[in-house]
Amino acid sequence: MQLDQLSPRTLRDPHGYSGKWHFYPEDVLPMWVADMDFPISPAITQAIMERLKERVGYPQTKGDRQLLELIVQQQSRHGLEGLTPENLLLTTSVVPAIYASVLALSSPGDEVITQVPVYHPFLNVLAEHHRIARHNPLLPTPSGWEIDFEQLKHLVTPRTRLLMLCNPQNPTGRVFRRDELEQLADFALRHRLWVMSDELWADLIYQGQHIPIASLGPEIAQRTVTLTGPCKTYNTAGLGGGVAISHNPQILAAMAQVSKGLGGHPNVLSMAAWRAALEHAQDWLEEVRAYLKGNRDFITAFMQQHLPQVGYRPPQGTYLAWLDFRGAPFAQEIHKVMLERAKVGLNEGRMFGPQYQGWLRLNFATSRKLVQEALERIAGVMQAAD
Ligand SMILES: Cc1ncc(COP(=O)(O)O)c(C=O)c1O
Numbered sequence: 001m002q003l004d005q006l007s008p009r010t011l012r013d014p015h016g017y018s019g020k021w022h023f024y025p026e027d028v029l030p031m032w033v034a035d036m037d038f039p040i041s042p043a044i045t046q047a048i049m050e051r052l053k054e055r056v057g058y059p060q061t062k063g064d065r066q067l068l069e070l071i072v073q074q075q076s077r078h079g080l081e082g083l084t085p086e087n088l089l090l091t092t093s094v095v096p097a098i099y100a101s102v103l104a105l106s107s108p109g110d111e112v113i114t115q116v117p118v119y120h121p122f123l124n125v126l127a128e129h130h131r132i133a134r135h136n137p138l139l140p141t142p143s144g145w146e147i148d149f150e151q152l153k154h155l156v157t158p159r160t161r162l163l164m165l166c167n168p169q170n171p172t173g174r175v176f177r178r179d180e181l182e183q184l185a186d187f188a189l190r191h192r193l194w195v196m197s198d199e200l201w202a203d204l205i206y207q208g209q210h211i212p213i214a215s216l217g218p219e220i221a222q223r224t225v226t227l228t229g230p231c232k233t234y235n236t237a238g239l240g241g242g243v244a245i246s247h248n249p250q251i252l253a254a255m256a257q258v259s260k261g262l263g264g265h266p267n268v269l270s271m272a273a274w275r276a277a278l279e280h281a282q283d284w285l286e287e288v289r290a291y292l293k294g295n296r297d298f299i300t301a302f303m304q305q306h307l308p309q310v311g312y313r314p315p316q317g318t319y320l321a322w323l324d325f326r327g328a329p330f331a332q333e334i335h336k337v338m339l340e341r342a343k344v345g346l347n348e349g350r351m352f353g354p355q356y357q358g359w360l361r362l363n364f365a366t367s368r369k370l371v372q373e374a375l376e377r378i379a380g381v382m383q384a385a386d
Pocket residue numbers: 034093094095096119166170198200201229231237240241242
């Protein structure tokens with residue numbers, strides 16, 4: 001695959017299909033919404049074509065059996081054992097599963113704990129559905145982001161019902177260690193919390209190992225719903241597809257109940273794509289992961305050399321860099337400044353928690369040349385301001 005040969009001219013398709021490439025004006029390099037600029041695996045394209053030729057009528061309501069079996073095997077590779085297709089509930093994508101988890105596992109007025117900064121739908125669903133968000137800010141330490149367990153102890157009240165975990169973590173790229181997950185699981189069990197664990201990024205890890213929190217023991221498995229899907233790993237966001245996984249059938253039944261009539265039926269092309277990805281796209285994935293790791297290392301070196309004033313901790317997973325511009329003279333409007341002066345489109349920090357003004361998220365799933373160009377444009381603006 002020619003991962004190095006991407007050009008903005010072809011990425012900005014003439015039809016305006018790409019949300020990422022058509023949101024900002026043409027002279028802006030888009031490094032924001034989380035999809036990759038790389039072509040998908042040919043195995044996926046082929047599977048979609050075959051499915052189109054074969055049959056696109058209503059699928060079985062639970063979804064394609066072979067896909068469910070492949071998801072069970074994928075989870076087993078991560079150490080989440082003892083699942084059968086009955087433990088899976090397919091969803092149209094992962095965000096609807098986040099919403100269904102919150103609606104099923106808490107009530108209006110309940111308190112919900114989540115580490116911040118975090119993927120914005122975690123916060124949106126709580127605000128939109130009148131749950132009370134209790135933020136547990138990740139602590140910046142010299143070795144990386146750490147969970148503040150001391151603060152967590154003081155956050156919990158008798159009204160706390162749910163812990164929302166993002167692992168690997170968007171936007172910091174943290175991949176939580178076993179000892180951290182064990183502490184979180186103990187905490188959830190001690191306070192009788194439900195756990196929603198969004199593990200969508202589990203296969204894009206450069207350092208450490210992905211450990212599903214539900215794999216830590218039967219008790220925590222009974223209180224957890226794990227969410228995942230194909231879109232981050234295989235770059236198929238526009239096709240949709242997600243799954244809620246739980247050893248506890250009551251959790252899945254409650255999620256099915258709150259989504260009744262809203263979720264639609266599983267999409268046949270999305271299922272064909274997901275199945276082909278799990279069966280035939282492993283070489284593609286290895287190549288992409290190695291390239292992304294190269295991008296991450298390139299960013300780490302660039303930041304040290306040219307942008308030492310910007311806070312940055314190399315992500316252990318994901319293709320996101322979480323950048324701290326609070327020391328910049330224009331930190332209050334850093335997103336606008338980078339958009340207008342550097343012509344780089346990034347995600348604004350406040351999306352991931354109101355306290356993250358002055359931070360930006362950069363998506364580095366593109367060619368190294370474009371990553372370098374974006375960083376050089378950012379460095380140019382920072383130098384001009386010094
Ligand atoms: C942690 C996390 N969950 C869910 C999603 C979105 O998933 P989907 O597109 O399948 O709804 C994203 C997208 O970036 C994400 O980072």
